[in-house]
Amino acid sequence: MGNWLSGKTEWLSGKTDIKYSRKEETRKMKSKKWLISLGLAVVLVVAFSIPACTGEPTEYWHTPGDVKIEFELASPPGELADIGSMIVTDLQDFGIDVTHQVIDRTTFVQYMYAPDQGGMDAFNYRILAGPDPWGDWVWAMVADPEGAGLYWSTTWYQDDRIDELYLLNYLAPNLTAKTEYLFEMQEILAEDLPFMYLVRPDFIHAHRTDEWTNWHNQLGGPIMWFNHWTFRDVEPVNNATRYCIGTLNMLPNLNMNAEALMYVCSGNMYLCINYENLSGYPKIDEDSLEANPNAPYEFYPMLATSYEFSYEDDGQGGQNQILTVQLREGVKWHDYDTEGKNLTADDVVFTIKYVTNKYDFLKPVNWTAVEENDGEILPEHMLVEATDTYTFEMTYIQDYHQATDICPNWWRWDPVVPKHIFEPPMLLDPGDPDHKDPWEWDGYSIGTGPFHLEEFVPDDYYYYERFDDYWGDGVEGWGLPAAQEVLYQKYADPGAVFLALENGDIDMHEEVGVPPSKIASYQADPNLEVEFVKGVPVHYVGFNLHPTAGYAPLQDEVFRQAVSYAIDKEHILEVVYGGYGEIPDSLLYSESARHNPDLPQYAYDLTDAESILLAAGYTKHA
Numbered sequence: 023m024g025n026w027l028s029g030k031t032e033w034l035s036g037k038t039d040i041k042y043s044r045k046e047e048t049r050k051m052k053s054k055k056w057l058i059s060l061g062l063a064v065v066l067v068v069a070f071s072i073p074a075c076t077g078e079p080t081e082y083w084h085t086p087g088d089v090k091i092e093f094e095l096a097s098p099p100g101e102l103a104d105i106g107s108m109i110v111t112d113l114q115d116f117g118i119d120v121t122h123q124v125i126d127r128t129t130f131v132q133y134m135y136a137p138d139q140g141g142m143d144a145f146n147y148r149i150l151a152g153p154d155p156w157g158d159w160v161w162a163m164v165a166d167p168e169g170a171g172l173y174w175s176t177t178w179y180q181d182d183r184i185d186e187l188y189l190l191n192y193l194a195p196n197l198t199a200k201t202e203y204l205f206e207m208q209e210i211l212a213e214d215l216p217f218m219y220l221v222r223p224d225f226i227h228a229h230r231t232d233e234w235t236n237w238h239n240q241l242g243g244p245i246m247w248f249n250h251w252t253f254r255d256v257e258p259v260n261n262a263t264r265y266c267i268g269t270l271n272m273l274p275n276l277n278m279n280a281e282a283l284m285y286v287c288s289g290n291m292y293l294c295i296n297y298e299n300l301s302g303y304p305k306i307d308e309d310s311l312e313a314n315p316n317a318p319y320e321f322y323p324m325l326a327t328s329y330e331f332s333y334e335d336d337g338q339g340g341q342n343q344i345l346t347v348q349l350r351e352g353v354k355w356h357d358y359d360t361e362g363k364n365l366t367a368d369d370v371v372f373t374i375k376y377v378t379n380k381y382d383f384l385k386p387v388n389w390t391a392v393e394e395n396d397g398e399i400l401p402e403h404m405l406v407e408a409t410d411t412y413t414f415e416m417t418y419i420q421d422y423h424q425a426t427d428i429c430p431n432w433w434r435w436d437p438v439v440p441k442h443i444f445e446p447p448m449l450l451d452p453g454d455p456d457h458k459d460p461w462e463w464d465g466y467s468i469g470t471g472p473f474h475l476e477e478f479v480p481d482d483y484y485y486y487e488r489f490d491d492y493w494g495d496g497v498e499g500w501g502l503p504a505a506q507e508v509l510y511q512k513y514a515d516p517g518a519v520f521l522a523l524e525n526g527d528i529d530m531h532e533e534v535g536v537p538p539s540k541i542a543s544y545q546a547d548p549n550l551e552v553e554f555v556k557g558v559p560v561h562y563v564g565f566n567l568h569p570t571a572g573y574a575p576l577q578d579e580v581f582r583q584a585v586s587y588a589i590d591k592e593h594i595l596e597v598v599y600g601g602y603g604e605i606p607d608s609l610l611y612s613e614s615a616r617h618n619p620d621l622p623q624y625a626y627d628l629t630d631a632e633s634i635l636l637a638a639g640y641t642k643h644a
Contacts, residue, residue, distance in 0.1 A: 153318060217609070222611070
């Protein structure tokens, strides 16, 4: 591995062509960022009174060169603007001359993802880091901004140690090594502080109990990415047949742009219950995670039932790793009545080669051939083939072998699609007018999941019906869902969502949490149950560290450390979120076994903040 890193790190993380070689791929990544920022930002609009600054300070901090420090903090509207005001108040009281600008969300996002264009010295935002193992993606936020972190590294932070660990983490030989790499990454980031972590609020969830019961709350709430169990487990009360979910965000189409769909909860659930994956995500709550902290990384048979590793000489002094996967037999596609087709290995091979995003170190790619092809990945570079009806093999070349004790993350994320539906437009010559790019094509929504999408009205609703020929019927651990119908209804704002919940128009809500002001009345309602679930978003202050556009004092990690001590995060958590949540110290959640427990906390302490600056040569005067 060492030789590979020393010889190829520059190619892998210093150039854009390994993951984003084509103009089209760049466009897709920009689109993904837009969706995350505009479609998936969980806007919890809460009205709170923000304390005013106690008075104009008489002394301000100056750099070691005796230049007064003054910069601007930007926030998008809503609760993030409230948090931004509190941050500015704390820093002004400490003697740092900070102004606050609330910017419309569109402009804010443009500036945040283009720090070289100026517009913000620092910004207040949130990141949906996600539970294990999905949280692995967040390290792109701190990877080389001109390579693996392209369009993700919002602060323009760059550190060679992080770039190396970023790659090692992805290609860790086992979970133990992966944990060690992540511990080291967290230590580096805790010292450098490209992000200053603020709060991680709980997701306060309410659901009705007069028609459905037995909701399952995983990390982030009952509707959060992996949690297909909510749909599978609910049990009816009073002969209910349909359950309804209120949502704020709905995509304008269902193009098989899996990555875009996955960043909106309703889109991800479409992929989880209409389509399915090779491996499921196990049913996890805080108790089960404490009993088995590695459960999120384990294989949970879904469309695949088993797999095994073997090795063969590659003819060049190395070894190829062969991953042989056995599929579940008798799995019917939703159009089985008209097509008479079951899931086969050909469907999986087609999906991997032509439909899902191939730019992933965990995919079976011939990276040597890709490098020779200027970084562009073609279907023939995907080393996957069917060996019989229900078996396929994936080959991993030397230096890209997969960990044998970790289920590949993409097995839980990339849904398998039917070749007989997608093949005709996908395999036509790109010049053919009937050719379809899977990233652009709204397919026929034919999957293998427990529910079949029956109707979709953009920006209005999704309507699903149960698939009664579902393979899970009678299979231990799965079963046929009790609900016969599922309706996702879009609402204009959080107030409309909660009004619908109170009126019984919906049974539960996603994305937006119950405001603390409503908790008491909901707990008093016999038809509502309130639960406090460990949340997903981590709120942070990001610093513009672009070498030419960033504000000079913010480039100093010592100054950033002092700023972190000078902000009363507990006060933000109490005022904005009623005290429900925690103060994070990492992009990884404290529940994860990959979370480093020995990180500095930067608790609110003005004495420490002042001592750090004085020791570094900063001065405070009029």
